[in-house]
Amino acid sequence: MLSGKQKRYLRKKAHHIKPILQVGKGGINENVIKQADDALEARELIKISILQNNMDEKDEVADEIAGKTKADIVQIIGSTIILYKESKENKQIELPVQED
Known part of the structure; x- marks a missing residue:
């Protein structure tokens, strides 16, 4: 589970990357x-785009x-x-230390 500080850090890193996967009307x-x-194994941080013809809820997708994939939603x-x-x-991203 990611902390708020870690999510902020990852959002900042993800800002400039382009979506590499698309979920369309075929769904998942x-x-x-x-x-x-x-x-995820190759890059650790990815963006996925949900196309307009996908009728599923974004949260559910x-x-x-x-x-x-056992990943965390940033x-x-x-x-x-x-x-x-x-x-x-292929570890590339060093997350900030999680505070208790």
Whole structure:
């Protein structure tokens, strides 16, 4: 679980990256989950765009993708989801220390 400070840090880092995945009217399938998981392993921080022809709620889409990839939702803003998952092989992002 990410702290508020960590989420702010990740939102700042994600500001300039472009969405690399799109969820359209087909919704979430195994292919989308696999692509998201692979992208998270390679980059740790990704943006996913939800297209207008997708009829699912943005929160539900974010929760499902995050749950199946074991990632943390950093932010849902408009039709864009920002996800973070620490990479096992390719760690690049050093999060601020979490305060108790």
